[in-house]
Amino acid sequence: MTTPVLQAWRVSKSFGAERAVDQVSLSVQAGTATCILGPSGAGKSTFIRCLNFLERPEDGYVFIDGDPLGFDRRGDVFHEISSRRLARQRQKVGMVFQQFNLFEHMSAIDNVIEAPCGVRGVRRADAIEKGMELLRKVGLAHKAHSLPRELSGGQQQRVAIARALAMEPRLLLCDEPTSALDPEMVHEVLNVLGELVAEGMTMIAVTHEVGFAREVAHRFVFMERGAVIEEGPSSNLSVDGVREDRTRSFLEKVL
């Protein structure tokens, strides 16, 4: 088996006395999509934010293509690296947020080319060309010069996906990408994500869309109270298919 794109090893994160994520491990192979399901407050979002160090895990490690994130391993010692080097590592991991978080003062295309131009030093003309291609892919080339506030939620999220893809990440993290959307817009975003998975994008998504998890993703992880309760192929995602009672009772409520 090849080196997984992402490996989380006993990742833990507390807020005060509360253990939000408790020794969660996860391994994701290239070209697969994994959905993280679970009731709210299960630590799903905190865990996915640990995977690119938006939350710093106080314990455990995250490996991207075998390299520890935020650390430099020399023998048995993990040395914390500078924020500048962490920033460079983060280029490999794209992220899509629940609230889109588009840069409000920039047009859609400027949002998309900001990191390629500013971080990777791509020539502006090349970045625009590539950016327009990405916007076309998410069906928003005609909105390239609109500001985020002029776009609907679904459109903003699709621009945000294009922005993440512009950095050509090895892995795309999606933190509840459709939870802030009106019902009729959920579809357009899930369609885009589904296409990406079909093209072989490696993806980890925290979602409440069990249908998406079952039909599009390859694997699922069910979390509760900061821990992984069950993990398996997404084809098992049905009341009869899952092993654990807790997963079953969750699915009974949401399906």
Add this chain to the structure above:
Amino acid sequence: MMMTTPSDPTPPPGRGSDGVAPSLGDLDSTTRRMRRQVGSKFAGVVAVAVLAFVVQGLVRNSALQWSVVGQYLFSSEVLSGLWTTLEITVAAIAIAVVLGTLLANMRLSKNVVLRVVNGVYVWFFRSVPLLVLLIFAYNFSLLYTNLSLGVPFGPSFVTFATKDFTAAMTAAILTFGLQQAAYTSEVIRAAIVSVPRGQAEAAEALGMTDWRVLRRVILPQAARLAIPPIANETINLCKSTALVAFISVPDLLYSVQEVYSRTFQVVPLLVVATIWYTVIVSVLSALQWWLERFMNGPSRSGRARLAARETL
């Protein structure tokens, strides 16, 4: 109440459910008449009348000596004072914005030492009256005869006498700049804090360095929020600079004082100063209006340019 029947396919446009209108009578033939706002109009008339009285009082009052006002309004002495006032204002606000941004970031830093230094700075400059600071700065050479750059309690590399340093003008600019920085830093801090956290997170997730996140994402958005209060402070600062007359900096107020101490035409010369101050503030207000508009439609012109370029 009548119900819409299936045999009645589409209701006529402009009416909700058919069957309601008939019970209300024929509304098509009605017109509407709005209230006449009598009280508001009366208040307007009163305000104009009061204004007319005030203007008459100013124009007809011989003590104002409008001919003297006209004589000195563009005199070289007054204009040079005006220029000095502008210089102090612009230099001080420039210092305040740059230093204020730095201080705001110190305050928001994770480093306790930086936060404490910022706290002490803001506390000190907000505690001491501007005039006291100004006179202190002017007499700085009495406190410290030499300024030197070097290691604290160790060797010094550069030393210069403060007599040259405390030219009154420098003292004035530094005093206003340093004190204004304390206030401006609080404005900028508030603006930075009100940029949603998600903006920085999205930028970090894209692999931007901290400095780049600040420069490209946070500050441009904070600037939009900070500009109205900073413009307000600039206007305030411009008028406060009149205090430099205390340390004999020949600003607008000082130069009219110079004139009226010779000619005893106190009131008309104060009118000259007043006119120029209102002109400065009007220009600053216009600038603020333009800046706010510019910031609120940041990429509008840019987008137009881009769109034009791409259609070519």
